[in-house]
Amino acid sequence: MDNCNESNIPNIIQKTFFERNLAIFNSFPKNLQVAYQPLQTTHACIFLCLDGEVEISLNLKHYTIKKNNLLFLFPGVIWKYHKKSPDLSFIILIAKTEFLQQLQVNLQKALSMSVYIIQYPITQLTPTETEGLVDSISFLKRKTETETVNTDVIKFTFQAISAEIDMIFKQRYKVRPIKISRKEEIMKNFMQLLLKHYKQHRDVQFYANELCITPKHLSLVIKQTTKKGANEIINEYVTLQAKSMIKSSTLTIQQISNELNFANQSFFGKFFKRQTGMSPKQYRQL
Numbered sequence: 001m002d003n004c005n006e007s008n009i010p011n012i013i014q015k016t017f018f019e020r021n022l023a024i025f026n027s028f029p030k031n032l033q034v035a036y037q038p039l040q041t042t043h044a045c046i047f048l049c050l051d052g053e054v055e056i057s058l059n060l061k062h063y064t065i066k067k068n069n070l071l072f073l074f075p076g077v078i079w080k081y082h083k084k085s086p087d088l089s090f091i092i093l094i095a096k097t098e099f100l101q102q103l104q105v106n107l108q109k110a111l112s113m114s115v116y117i118i119q120y121p122i123t124q125l126t127p128t129e130t131e132g133l134v135d136s137i138s139f140l141k142r143k144t145e146t147e148t149v150n151t152d153v154i155k156f157t158f159q160a161i162s163a164e165i166d167m168i169f170k171q172r173y174k175v176r177p178i179k180i181s182r183k184e185e186i187m188k189n190f191m192q193l194l195l196k197h198y199k200q201h202r203d204v205q206f207y208a209n210e211l212c213i214t215p216k217h218l219s220l221v222i223k224q225t226t227k228k229g230a231n232e233i234i235n236e237y238v239t240l241q242a243k244s245m246i247k248s249s250t251l252t253i254q255q256i257s258n259e260l261n262f263a264n265q266s267f268f269g270k271f272f273k274r275q276t277g278m279s280p281k282q283y284r285q286l
Contacts, residue, residue, distance in 0.1 A: 023095075024093045027238070040076065045071070045072070047065065048125075048137070054090075055274070068126070068127060069123070069197070070165065073121060078240050093137050119188065131167055183224060190211065194234060198238055199259070204218060218230055236275075247278055253281060
């Protein structure tokens with residue numbers, strides 16, 4: 001597989017590209033640049049792998065997306081690209097949440113399995129299911145490329161695609177119910193709490209209290225599950241958020257420091273340099 005370098009894969013989260021309400025494509029636009037850094041999704045995203053494979057991280061968890069894999073991302077997920085195979089082939093649909101709201105499409109309601117999908121964002125499709133989704137997304141793509149866009153057609157087609165995905169996840173859930181261990185449950189709940197409270201709380205004690213376990217037990221479970229310490233996971237996630245804000249926003253370093261609830265810019269700078277080996281300003285200039 002190809003490593004991440006500037007000739008390999010474009011930044012599909014580039015700001016100028018997503019001024020569009022709806023984007024559907026099956027190849028990376030040539031005018032986009034590579035995404036090395038973790039970025040936070042502000043859009044709903046459907047990624048369908050048709051051939052080859054690509055490696056990414058979602059909220060610190062590593063995934064390999066392979067042929068006939070479906071990836072569904074809700075807004076707010078932090079993702080990072082790692083590498084891809086030379087034969088990677090895909091189709092991807094990305095929609096602004098504001099646009100979906102205008103169409104009165106509620107993803108949480110449209111996808112009754114949303115809690116399951118958030119926890120397990122990738123599922124294996126049959127070739128027939130893949131073909132059906134490709135047909136539906138391609139139809140939507142043709143409709144968005146016409147001179148007179150009919151929003152009702154787009155709305156109903158998107159809802160149909162969502163219903164199709166929902167049905168696939170329901171079938172998987174009925175056939176193969178997922179049973180998670182107590183350790184996995186603690187890790188899942190810890191990550192959910194971290195995503196919610198990382199700006200205010202960066203101490204293990206807080207998360208242990210919320211989970212009604214001791215800090216020692218929480219740290220042990222996380223170490224056994226991820227090979228990393230609890231503090232390391234917390235700091236990594238805060239760093240991911242900081243990197244995303246530095247690279248994909250126009251906020252000043254001071255504003256980012258305030259947003260992440262650091263005592264002052266100096267503390268933030270020291271934290272960031274300790275985690276990355278460079279200052280926030282140096283990172284922004286990369």
